[in-house]
Amino acid sequence: MPLDLAAPVSSVKGVGPKTEALLKKAGLATVKDLLYFLPRTYENFTETTALKDIRPGKVVIKGKISDVKVTQTHRRNFSVTEGVIRDATDAIRVVWFNQPYRARQFSPDKEYYFTGMYDLNRGRYQLTSPKAELASAVKKSGQNSTFRPVYPAKSGLKSDQLQKIYESLRPDFAFIPDLLPPSPLLPDFAQPSGARADALFKAHFAENDTDIKTAREYLAYEELFELILAANLNKQENQKLKSFEIPFVPRDIQSLVKKLPFPLTNAQRLATFEILKDLEKPVPMNRLLQGDVGAGKTVVAALAAFSVIRAGKQVALLAPTAILASQHAESLSALLAPFGINVALLTGATKGKSELKKRIKSGEAQLIVGTHALLTDDTEFSGLALTIIDEQHRFGVNQRQKLLAKTVAKNGLAPHLLMMTATPIPRSLQLAIFGDLDVSILNELPKGRQPVTTRLLSELNFTDQLYPVVRDFLAKGQQVYWICKKIDDTASGKPTSEAVSVKRQAEKLRPLFPKANIAFLHGKMKPAEKDAVMSAFAAGKINILVSTTVVEVGVNVPNANLMVIMNANDYGLAQLHQLRGRVGRGKDAALCFLATPASVEPSRRLRELEKSTDGFYLAEADLKLRGPGEIYGALQHGALNLQFASLTDTKLISAASKSAKAFAKTPDRLADFPELAQEIKKYQQLTTLN
Numbered sequence: 001m002p003l004d005l006a007a008p009v010s011s012v013k014g015v016g017p018k019t020e021a022l023l024k025k026a027g028l029a030t031v032k033d034l035l036y037f038l039p040r041t042y043e044n045f046t047e048t049t050a051l052k053d054i055r056p057g058k059v060v061i062k063g064k065i066s067d068v069k070v071t072q073t074h075r076r077n078f079s080v081t082e083g084v085i086r087d088a089t090d091a092i093r094v095v096w097f098n099q100p101y102r103a104r105q106f107s108p109d110k111e112y113y114f115t116g117m118y119d120l121n122r123g124r125y126q127l128t129s130p131k132a133e134l135a136s137a138v139k140k141s142g143q144n145s146t147f148r149p150v151y152p153a154k155s156g157l158k159s160d161q162l163q164k165i166y167e168s169l170r171p172d173f174a175f176i177p178d179l180l181p182p183s184p185l186l187p188d189f190a191q192p193s194g195a196r197a198d199a200l201f202k203a204h205f206a207e208n209d210t211d212i213k214t215a216r217e218y219l220a221y222e223e224l225f226e227l228i229l230a231a232n233l234n235k236q237e238n239q240k241l242k243s244f245e246i247p248f249v250p251r252d253i254q255s256l257v258k259k260l261p262f263p264l265t266n267a268q269r270l271a272t273f274e275i276l277k278d279l280e281k282p283v284p285m286n287r288l289l290q291g292d293v294g295a296g297k298t299v300v301a302a303l304a305a306f307s308v309i310r311a312g313k314q315v316a317l318l319a320p321t322a323i324l325a326s327q328h329a330e331s332l333s334a335l336l337a338p339f340g341i342n343v344a345l346l347t348g349a350t351k352g353k354s355e356l357k358k359r360i361k362s363g364e365a366q367l368i369v370g371t372h373a374l375l376t377d378d379t380e381f382s383g384l385a386l387t388i389i390d391e392q393h394r395f396g397v398n399q400r401q402k403l404l405a406k407t408v409a410k411n412g413l414a415p416h417l418l419m420m421t422a423t424p425i426p427r428s429l430q431l432a433i434f435g436d437l438d439v440s441i442l443n444e445l446p447k448g449r450q451p452v453t454t455r456l457l458s459e460l461n462f463t464d465q466l467y468p469v470v471r472d473f474l475a476k477g478q479q480v481y482w483i484c485k486k487i488d489d490t491a492s493g494k495p496t497s498e499a500v501s502v503k504r505q506a507e508k509l510r511p512l513f514p515k516a517n518i519a520f521l522h523g524k525m526k527p528a529e530k531d532a533v534m535s536a537f538a539a540g541k542i543n544i545l546v547s548t549t550v551v552e553v554g555v556n557v558p559n560a561n562l563m564v565i566m567n568a569n570d571y572g573l574a575q576l577h578q579l580r581g582r583v584g585r586g587k588d589a590a591l592c593f594l595a596t597p598a599s600v601e602p603s604r605r606l607r608e609l610e611k612s613t614d615g616f617y618l619a620e621a622d623l624k625l626r627g628p629g630e631i632y633g634a635l636q637h638g639a640l641n642l643q644f645a646s647l648t649d650t651k652l653i654s655a656a657s658k659s660a661k662a663f664a665k666t667p668d669r670l671a672d673f674p675e676l677a678q679e680i681k682k683y684q685q686l687t688t689l690n
């Protein structure tokens with residue numbers, strides 16, 4: 001009999017109502033949930049350190065304990081338990097805080113395993129609050145004798161408690177049914193007849209590092225297979241939907257291209273062509289436009305919008321911040337108004353919303369630019385044929401879905417979808433992450449762009465090396481971004497943080513540059529205030545804009561060519577790259593200072609930024625420096641929620657995609673694999689865009 005994975009946790013021996021409640025709180029409702037809740041790490045009692053060789057850090061030692069005494073401190077309810085641990089080679093001090101029962105736990109002639117941190121405390125080395133296990137008990141228990149799983153602490157569940165539960169499930173592991181459909185394309189480790197049962201068993205009852213690796217490899221494969229299969233099926237579903245057929249009229253498009261103050265790059269031409277071709281088809285486009293910061297994605301979007309509006313339909317453009325939305329509205333209106341096109345802006349701050357909504361509903365407003373206010377509000381469109389999402393990684397999957405759900409027209413036609421992102425994803429990962437999307441890439445910056453020069457600078461050298469440069473830029477009539485972490489020093493600012501707030505920084509700069517108009521900007525300001533500051537900056541009325549990272553995405557002020565990022569060491573590579581992308585957007589040479597406090601050594605990460613301005617190179621570098629870095633972090637943990645697989649594992653991804661794609665050719669077979677079908681549905685809900 002295969003194990004019933006859907007059975008409630010209460011069916012497991014030893015799980016009473018109290019434990020059941022705890023498990024439920026931790027999100028573990030079924031036997032399957034339990035099986036896939038894996039140890040965070042493993043304690044390895046096979047590798048103990050002799051006390052004479054002990055080094056600071058996490059240690060496992062085996063020894064006897066003596067001289068245990070409890071001291072009550074002056075503070076109420078606070079106790080310190082001290083003792084001495086000895087083995088044949090040496091002795092060390094051990095301390096527990098607030099665990100007075102430790103004094104009664106040990107017998108002086110028995111051996112124990114102690115696992116914990118050995119570190120310096122008030123000038124003395126000691127083992128602090130270690131876990132302790134009777135050595136003979138560890139050996140005798142039926143479990144993985146010397147390799148012990150440690151489960152993530154969750155909602156008051158203790159690792160030991162979980163271990164007991166798995167122990168009582170242990171005989172059932174052999175009856176875990178297979179999940180993956182049999183196929184010669186599956187790698188050996190994933191072949192049916194027990195691969196899954198074996199992997200899960202090894203994950204919970206690992207006896208060595210190989211077990212852990214085997215388990216993880218299978219589980220990651222299974223996860224990727226599901227994800228990629230779901231993406232493939234999504235794509236098939238998408239092909240079944242109907243959309244507006246927008247004729248591609250080259251001469252019309254040319255009339256707009258001619259009005260641009262610059263020639264398009266080849267990459268822009270190609271991407272535009274791909275999009276216009278998609279728009280002609282009777283199925284909805286589902287395309288991602290990927291291009292490094294400053295590559296000129298907006299123009300491509302404008303051309304697509306133009307084509308749709310000329311065909312008598314509406315376009316919605318969604319931006320992640322109000323600042324960016326109003327900037328888009330302004331520049332697109334400047335470009336399209338001469339063609340008689342009506343551009344409207346709808347953000348939380350928009351006045352006269354009901355009037356505007358009438359214009360949207362009547363079709364008078366043709367290009368509607370907005371923030372997620374567009375999603376939440378009861379906006380009704382009249383013939384929305386194209387939705388453009390700028391900086392799509394800033395939107396949750398839910399928000400994207402909501403927009404699409406509400407924009408399907410009454411006649412059942414779904415709008416075309418164009419998503420834009422500056423987050424570079426190496427090709428090898430695209431399939432796993434965006435399997436159901438077609439991708440266009442702007443791999444070329446506009447001509448004449450000078451790459452931003454980047455310099456690391458300690459705050460100690462501001463007077464000599466920074467302020468004179470700022471004066472030069474101001475003298476040339478150019479503008480400056482000054483990025484700070486905090487808004488002000490009182491509110492949420494941690495007292496330990498050395499970071500200077502936007503408000504203090506602005507105060508500091510005023511006497512230094514008395515002729516400059518200095519203003520500040522942060523996310524907590526009222527939308528109207530933000531807009532006013534940003535428009536004044538864009539119009540050149542503000543010389544130095546001291547800002548938090550609210551200017552990070554999309555904002556475009558070509559006359560601003562100097563950026564100073566305070567506490568640069570506190571940001572990730574991707575974010576710094578985005579921030580830096582705000583300068584160097586015109587024809588002038590641009591400069592970015594990555595400033596660090598006197599006490600901070602510049603990291604490898606900052607050096608990489610100094611070396612390169614290529615987003616794809618930096619993404620790879622980030623990958624190498626930190627494993628799945630922050631670039632993928634959001635995707636990994638947010639939208640896709642990968643539990644086992646790492647997006648850096650390109651070999652596994654390509655293996656999984658081979659078998660998943662083959663399976664997707666016969667989607668009806670899914671009916672024979674109900675558990676897989678259910679998993680796929682979960683992923684489809686996560687990744688589907690329809």
Ligand code: ADP
Nearest residue numbers: 262263264265293294295296297298299446556
């Ligand atoms: P991003 O891809 O980061 O969204 P934008 O669309 O904001 O970039 O474009 C950045 C700047 O480059 C804008 O000022 C835009 O007008 C300009 N630009 C776009 N395409 C070209 C081009 N082909 N030649 C010169 N400048 C361009």
Ligand code: MG
Nearest residue numbers: 297298390554
């Ligand atoms: Mg942009």
